[in-house]
Amino acid sequence: MLGAVTELLEGRGLDAERCYRAVASRDARFDGWFFTAVRTTGIYCRPSCPARTPLAGNVEFHPTAAGAQSAGFRACRRCRPDAVPGSPEWDVRADVVARAMRLIADGEVERSGVAGLAAALGYSERQLHRLVVGELGVGPLALARAQRAQTARVLLETTDLPVGDIAFAAGFASIRQFNDTVREVFATTPSALRGSRRxxxxxxxxxxxxxxxxxxxxxxxxxxxxxxxxxxxxxxxxxxxxxxxxxxxxxxxxxxxxxxxxxxxxxxxxxxxxxxxxxxxxxxxxxxxxxxADPLAVDEVLATDPALAGLVRAAPGRRVPTHPDAAEAAVRAVLGQHVSLAGARTFTARVLAAAGTPLPEPVGTLTHAFPRPEALVDADLAAVGLTGNRRRTVHALAAGLADGDVDLGPGADRVEAGRALLAVPGIGPWTVALVALRGLGDPDVWLPGDLALRRSLTALGSSDAEAATRWRPWRSYAVLHLWAMSAPTLFTRHPTPEVPS
Missing domain, CATH: 3.30.310.20 (DNA-3-methyladenine glycosylase AlkA, N-terminal domain)
Incomplete structure (x- = not known):
């Protein structure tokens, strides 16, 4: 799969012949990687759409749903191309366009406009627009508009909210803009899109x-x-x-x-x-x-190594669970330094009680949101049980996050984020790597010196030094497979394979 996608996206452009072959075979692996627009019907689909395959001369291909919409095509009602998983390319890549896509998905355009998006990336609006349009054919506003349309459809189909409330909840500036967008994207009205669904x-x-x-x-x-x-x-x-x-x-x-x-x-x-x-x-x-994630691409690479082949066969498509916020991941990584998982959970719960944001009312056992950096800067953590050095590290990290010296947002430059974290007293390479893995979602992270990984590598007859240069660009997934060997109770549902001799 990795080879197929690499060929399809060669030179960051879409190879029409290979795209068409994927459509003709209704290959669901490519859903989200690109979209098929049919000129004779004015509809765009996901590659795996079950409808009759259009003639090759009648189709064109777009890397995003927004690009197809901007070209005048409406979403297929049968395969719902706007609801496919997102392209894994934006998590793999670290360039400006990928960072912009991650920020747009996190709602940055809705919160602060294209100007705020550009500022977050350190570019002018004109520079950013040129880069995004040059690669995707549409600008940040069109990408955000496509996201608003999908949010609107979710609300129309899953809630009984008034249509007017849905328009503003989805991020539209007016009812008219909402109605026009729904008609353009879905070729129907909001009321008809909701239909008789309950x-x-x-x-x-x-x-x-x-x-x-x-x-x-x-x-x-x-x-x-x-x-x-x-x-x-x-x-x-x-x-x-x-x-x-x-x-x-x-x-x-x-x-x-x-x-x-x-x-x-x-x-x-x-x-x-x-x-x-x-x-x-x-x-x-x-x-x-x-x-x-693109699990077939990951598994294809990792399974070629005899040391990991059994692990991959036993757990196909294994994912790398993260935290919803990388700043939270960083603080939790510091709290978990040199302690057991149970100890890390205890310390984090105490920090939550000391500085977290209380919910208006508890929801079951849930009582607080994780404290924002600003709340941790001057929080009294004396009763948490941390050492003095560890408290100072938490405060220094929180200060760096609060004043912007450490940027761990969705559009962060991962290399710069690592450098900034290393500059915080008490944070070393292992913590930086853990934040990249479980905070920033970097798919190619190795945890230097991790004891659980070392135990698994020893069982596989390998070493930390060797592993650090293998399994690129999917080392994060290799880490999860090796953790599963060391702590199988956190990875049930899959049998533990025999270690190759």
Missing amino acids: PAAGPSGWLTLRLAARAPFCAPEVLLFLGGHAVAGLEEWDGETFSRVLDLPHGPGVVRLSPAADGTSVTARLRLAELRDLGVAVARCRHLLDLD
Whole structure:
């Protein structure tokens, strides 16, 4: 798969012949990588659309749904191309366009406009527009508009909210803009799009939606891993559903994540302070679960190594669970230095109680959002039980995050983020790598000196030094496979394979 995608995206352009072959075979592996627009019908589809394959001379290909929409095509009602997993390319790449895409997905354009997006990336609006249009054919505004349209459809199909409320919740500036966009993108009106659908039964005030993933995907394993790290008051695990508080732009929200009945996706139940945070909440849940990964590309590379082949066969499509916020991941990584998982959870729960943001009212056992850096700068952590040096590291990290010296946002430059973290007293290479792995979602991270990895490598007859140069560009996934050998109780659902002799 990696080779096929590399060829298809050669030179950052789409190879029309290879794209057409993927469409003709209805290859679901390419869903989200590109979109097929059919000139004779004016419709764009995902590559795996079950409709009759159009003639090669009647199609064109776009790297984003926004590009197809801007070219005048409307979304297919049968395959719903706007609802596919996002392109994994934006998580793999570290250039400006990829960073911009991650920020747009996190709602930066809705919060601060294109000017704010450009400022966050250190570019002028003109420079950023030129770079994004040069690669994707459309600018940041069109990409954000496509995201708003998808948010609107989710709300129309899963809630009984008035259409006017949905328009503003999805980020549209006016009802007219909302109506025009829905007609252009879906070739129907908002009322017709809602049709006779009724939201699934559930608790009042909760939104229920499906988060798609590329197969193979084992939702129970990902949720179990998160549940094994759950911190009291912030997160909850009942053996099937993982719940946690999300710190969102307009107030804390709560999400409950459980395996969907189809076995290939996740059901998310969201309770938000304001509906306009829905798009951001969905993006952060997808990041948390690593739903936009390309598992076949990962497995293809890792399985070629005899040391990992058995692990990959036993756990195809293994994901790298993260945190919804990299700043939270950094603080939790510091709290977990040189202590057990249980100790790290205890320290984090105490920090949460000391400086976290209380929910207006508890939701089950969930009581607080994780403290923002500004709240940690001067927080009294004496009762947490940390050493003096560790408290100073937490305060220094929080100060760096609060004043911008350490940027761990969705659009952060990963190399610069690593350098900034290393400059914080008390933070070393292992902590930096853990933040990159479970905070920034970097797919190619190795944890130097990690004891659990060393135990697994010894069993495989390898060494830390050797492993640090292998398994690129998917070392993060190799880390999860090796952790599974060392701590199998956090990775159930898959049998532990025999270690190759």
